Structures are given as C-alpha cells and as structure tokens.
Amino acid sequence: MLLSNTDFPVYLEVVDIKIDRKFLAEKDAEVLEDLILAAVNNAITKAQQLVKIKITRLAYGLPAGGDLEFADEVTLWESLDGRREVHP
Incomplete structure (x- = not known):
C-alpha cells in the first residue's frame, strides 16, 4: 500500500495497492484492489472532514x-x- 501526501497541510490518499493474485482470479483481484482503494480513500476523506484543522x-x-x-x-x-x- 502506498500513501501519498501531496498537499499542505494534510492530504492523504492511497494511490496503489497490491493483492497476491495466487489467492484470486485475475479479474477478481483487479476489482478487489479498486474497491479497497475507493473505500480507504473515502474513509480518509471523511476522517479529515471530521477533524477540520484550522491553520x-x-x-x-x-x-x-x-x-x-x-x-x-x-x-x-x-x-x-x-x-x-x-x-x-
């Protein structure tokens, strides 16, 4: 999993995830990776909205x-x- 911090002060985004394909069919692994990326990034966004840091x-x-x-x-x-x- 790769986290990217590209914006000041706090912007986090998961930009890549790798699933060992030996446990899944090729098509299933790609779909699962996309779903996990979307879910994690959605959770990060919601958490940041709750914090509302004022600088x-x-x-x-x-x-x-x-x-x-x-x-x-x-x-x-x-x-x-x-x-x-x-x-x-």
Whole structure:
C-alpha cells in the first residue's frame, strides 16, 4: 500500500495497492484492489472532514523563525489577536 501526501497541510490518499493474485482470479483481484482503494480513500476523506484543522498565521511583530522567548507581551497579544486563517 502506498500513501501519498501531496498537499499542505494534510492530504492523504492511497494511490496503489497490491493483492497476491495466487489467492484470486485475475479479474477478481483487479476489482478487489479498486474497491479497497475507493473505500480507504473515502474513509480518509471523511476522517479529515471530521477533524477540520484550522491553520492561522500571526498578524505582525514576530519575524519568521524568531524566538517567542524574546518577544514582549504586547507584541505577542497583538500578533495573536490579528492572526489570519491560512487556506492551503
């Protein structure tokens, strides 16, 4: 089974699955692989919809890679208060 993470922040999709064909007829194995891929990807999508992760960025005052330890309290509050949602 191969998982592909192709989108930020969290997009997962099963893109390939292999079933040992010695246990099934050739036609049956292909159908079963397609059904499993569809079911797993459907379950992943539903789980992600339930989670609804919200990503925000700080408004201003804090440099990228800056250490919060050195930021003053007013700058921290204003950065958090004015933060904006990030849409992937």
